[in-house]
Amino acid sequence: MDDKIDEAKGRAKQAAGDLTDDDGLKDEGAIDKAAGSVKGKVDDVADKLKDAVNPDDDEDDSGDKAG
Numbered sequence: 001m002d003d004k005i006d007e008a009k010g011r012a013k014q015a016a017g018d019l020t021d022d023d024g025l026k027d028e029g030a031i032d033k034a035a036g037s038v039k040g041k042v043d044d045v046a047d048k049l050k051d052a053v054n055p056d057d058d059e060d061d062s063g064d065k066a067g
Contacts (some may be wrong), residue, residue, distance in 0.1 A: 003043065006036030 013029030015024070 003036040003038075003040035006032050008036075010034070010036060054060065 008012055010029045010031070010033030013032060014026050015029075017026030018023070
């Protein structure tokens with residue numbers, strides 16, 4: 001979820017930089033957006049690796065054992 005926040009923060013900074021002609025703010029925004037994008041991709045890869053290592057281990061344990 002932090003990745004989406006970083007991307008949104010980056011878009012906001014870039015827009016503010018465009019409005020104020022502040023190149024530094026635009027650059028910060030681009031960095032924040034890129035960081036959010038990378039975080040999202042890393043999370044996706046981590047999830048795929050977990051699924052590959054434990055294919056039968058679902059996050060929803062509702063169907064495992066009757067208790």
